[in-house]
Amino acid sequence: MILGLFCFLSLLTIMSALSVILSRNPVYSVLSLILCFFSIAGHYILLSAPFLAVVHIIVYAGAIMVLFLFVIMLMMRTSDVGLTSWVKRIGSFFVVGVLGVTIVALMQRGTLVLPRYLASVEGSVSSLGRVLFGQYAIPFELSTILFLSAVVGVVMLGKKS
């Protein structure tokens, strides 16, 4: 049952991720990316991390992708769709090559194994909170400072224009 779910979710993830880069219409790309995020959230649930799954949906599907869709719906002109510049093509080949080599190297070292599925962990939110605010308090606070500086930067940019 869990293996079947895993195969289905993996297939969905890969198909939707492919559809992000292969579809001609940017709106379809964004929608496929949303589907991809949902299937990744499904993987988190299988890994008994429901908190991570829900936060993933709230942050990515609920906030960031809405802004993506916003920008694309407002800016898109159907005429200038598609990669034309040679620089872009060579760049994308380079990125895909590096990623492919990395994956092959990981597989040869044998670190790419299927994760174990745990039975439901009780109180995973509170244990996550303890780790986050206890053991990793300083990195956590540093990342909040990063977010704060981003917020301040956005306000400054907005004021200038």
Next chain:
Amino acid sequence: MLDLFFIIQKLILVSAVLAITLVIAMYTTYAERKLAAFFQDRVGPNRAGPFGILQPLADGLKFMFKEAFIPANANKFLFVLGPSISMIAACMACGVIPWGSSLMIMGHEVPLQIADLNVGVLYLFGVVSLGVYGIMIGGWASNNKYALLSTIRASSQMISYEIAMGIALIALTLSTGTLSLKEIVSLQHGGHWNVWVQPLGFIIFIICAFAETNRMPFDLPECETELVGGYHTEYSGMQLGFYLFAEYINMFVSSTVMAALYFGGFNFPFLNSLGLSHNLVTLLGVGVFFAKIFALMFFFIWIRWTIPRFRYDQLMRLGWKVLMPLAIFNMLVTAVLILL
């Protein structure tokens, strides 16, 4: 664990919850029209059946038999996808609501809740944040500038009010100490309703719920005097029906959430001192829960026919400059009080 009894029990529960949600949403349209008539000293629908009680069925049949017209320049796939997503997102939240404590059936304890997630509150928040996609996709796929303009209005309104709503929920979870809806409801046992603990948080939450469901003081997405018919200008037939229906489901679901989070859910006074059997107490609790929900839904309708619509800049100012600072203040005060 996944035995046959469990699967059948959950299947029955899911179908019952879905059916009840849809029927209540259907009859909310009737209640809305009757109450509007009452507020405006009219009679209201009274032709279909006694007191017009069959009016929602007649409306539904009319939607079904009308042609579902798709404009020539619209994106056909997304045009159909939009209302479907609205409907799905509206129904999804029912899955984590604790409708009652539990029934004893044939020696098994059957909880009246589809899934008791330990991140229930976050799940609700995630579902709320998905509601915007139905409107965005439908409005964009219509290929109509009025629909697109109101789509942009709708999505910026929903994103803005989600923030204050989320912060109000953080204050609530701070004071209850759990994210599971079932535990939040059972902590309110004996009149310890969260609305006494979090009065400001509740006011912020209900204002945001009005904005998220696009109900009257905030129904700018379908502001007919400025934007023809809003994001569903190009829709007709049952696709339009889905959009309108999703609004009523959202209203029902947000009343349910508020009744569960702030008004004690299925708890009622002297719950355990009546000396009744467990099943009877549970059924009474379900009845009390629905009474609370209907009271909140009446409040939604009451506001709609009493208060005029906001202007768009007023809406944004209220969301960002009033509700968000108030919600942050509420969260900080709650945190300090818990720490002391």
